[in-house]
Amino acid sequence: MPIVTIRGPLGSGAPEIGRGVAELLHVDYVDREIIAEVAVRLQRNEQDVIAKEMPPSSLLGRIAEALDRGIPFGAGVEGAYLPTWEIPLDDRRYLQALESVVRELARSQSLVILGRGSQFFLKGYPHTLHVLTVAPLKVRVKRLMEERKSSQEAVEREIARFDSGSREFIKRYFQAGWEDPIHYDLVLNTENLSFQAAASIIAHALSIKA
Numbered sequence: 001m002p003i004v005t006i007r008g009p010l011g012s013g014a015p016e017i018g019r020g021v022a023e024l025l026h027v028d029y030v031d032r033e034i035i036a037e038v039a040v041r042l043q044r045n046e047q048d049v050i051a052k053e054m055p056p057s058s059l060l061g062r063i064a065e066a067l068d069r070g071i072p073f074g075a076g077v078e079g080a081y082l083p084t085w086e087i088p089l090d091d092r093r094y095l096q097a098l099e100s101v102v103r104e105l106a107r108s109q110s111l112v113i114l115g116r117g118s119q120f121f122l123k124g125y126p127h128t129l130h131v132l133t134v135a136p137l138k139v140r141v142k143r144l145m146e147e148r149k150s151s152q153e154a155v156e157r158e159i160a161r162f163d164s165g166s167r168e169f170i171k172r173y174f175q176a177g178w179e180d181p182i183h184y185d186l187v188l189n190t191e192n193l194s195f196q197a198a199a200s201i202i203a204h205a206l207s208i209k210a
Contacts, residue, residue, distance in 0.1 A: 008133030011140025020199030054165035
């Protein structure tokens with residue numbers, strides 16, 4: 001069963017291209033559905049899971065997070081006296097649940113998965129193509145300004161926040177560099193490449209690799 005994993009910095013087209021690939025292959029495109037399933041398995045709300053995807057990159061942010069993970073007095077060593085949803089969600093439980101969901105999806109059907117560390121969980125998985133999309137910052141800013149009708153300053157802040165969170169996510173959970181091409185089979189620069197053309201290239205590359 002062919003699998004495509006795809007991710008990229010904000011504005012590079014990863015979600016749009018991923019959906020295009022799914023349409024060409026007539027398979028499911030999976031994104032936030034993974035968040036929902038992880039939340040169910042951990043008995044948490046989706047915001048808790050989303051927070052794990054955007055870990056703090058600053059020193060102050062990491063200190064605050066560490067303090068937040070402290071278990072209140074009287075809760076016991078494992079937080080035995082707290083309801084499940086009040087026990088801080090640690091990295092190990094989150095990563096185990098995330099990997100379980102991604103691997104089960106890959107075993108059950110052909111699909112396109114957006115991000116969520118899927119290129120690491122499915123590394124070496126048969127009939128799988130791992131894709132990274134990139135584009136110059138000025139191109140990404142222009143795209144998002146047109147798409148969202150936002151100012152340049154607002155878009156640049158959003159890009160910086162998204163890219164920083166994604167970079168920290170990969171570093172924290174996989175001890176790797178987010179944009180290191182060694183983790184991908186195919187890197188596409190979408191500066192002068194339409195999303196439709198990029199989707200076609202990926203579909204063709206998958207057929208060759210598979």
